[in-house]
Amino acid sequence: MITEEKVSEFSLEGRFISFVGDVEEKPKRLRLATSEGERYIKLSKELRGSLRDALQPGDWLKISGEQKYKYKTGELKLKAKQVTIKAPSTQENVFQPPVAAPRTKACVMVCQKSSCRKRGAGDVCQAVTASLRERGLDDQVAIKGTGCMKQCKTGPCVVFMPDKSRYTGVAPKEVSKLVEKHFAAKLKPEESKPELSGVT
Ligand code: FES
Numbered sequence: 210m211i212t213e214e215k216v217s218e219f220s221l222e223g224r225f226i227s228f229v230g231d232v233e234e235k236p237k238r239l240r241l242a243t244s245e246g247e248r249y250i251k252l253s254k255e256l257r258g259s260l261r262d263a264l265q266p267g268d269w270l271k272i273s274g275e276q277k278y279k280y281k282t283g284e285l286k287l288k289a290k291q292v293t294i295k296a297p298s299t300q301e302n303v304f305q306p307p308v309a310a311p312r313t314k315a316c317v318m319v320c321q322k323s324s325c326r327k328r329g330a331g332d333v334c335q336a337v338t339a340s341l342r343e344r345g346l347d348d349q350v351a352i353k354g355t356g357c358m359k360q361c362k363t364g365p366c367v368v369f370m371p372d373k374s375r376y377t378g379v380a381p382k383e384v385s386k387l388v389e390k391h392f393a394a395k396l397k398p399e400e401s402k403p404e405l406s407g408v409t
Pocket residue numbers: 320321322323324325326356357358359360361362364366
């Protein structure tokens with residue numbers, strides 16, 4: 210019988226960036242900057258309430274839990290069961306989230322609600338992170354997880370700020386061209402490529 214997914218334990222260390230989703234409620238996910246890139250990690254129900262007031266951007270965390278790898282889609286989902294603050298943030302090690310840096314309020318907002326996540330919003334987030342980093346824009350353009358944008362059936366839904374351009378049905382492979390299209394002014398001329406066409 211063909212196994213569709215592999216479930217195993219994971220343990221990761223990295224710097225806490227932010228919670229994802231509605232922080233006024235109990236946040237369901239967090240972003241962690243690790244040596245292998247940024248990770249979105251789901252929180253177990255037990256952790257959601259207790260972590261909201263306990264974590265500060267820049268805290269160095271050790272997170273362990275369960276990971277599921279889907280062979281069909283290549284999707285890897287991480288769910289935290291234990292979060293330990295190994296070193297609290299200090300003036301020296303505070304991680305400066307991209308959201309605080311830009312004066313132009315440039316950011317990419319990706320819907321993180323269930324319909325969009327089912328349609329691949331997690332992969333789109335990772336593609337945005339990789340694309341910004343590849344172009345050296347990760348300190349100028351923030352990534353934000355948002356609530357439902359009422360376009361659930363055509364997700365994943367993504368908005369580029371400050372021009373408020375909204376895209377639906379975004380595939381990870383389209384992200385690179387969208388980043389170039391919207392943030393070309395921030396790129397050096399030789400890094401800017403032709404504009405995207407055909408993505409709605
Ligand atoms: S769930 Fe993403 S737009 Fe509604």
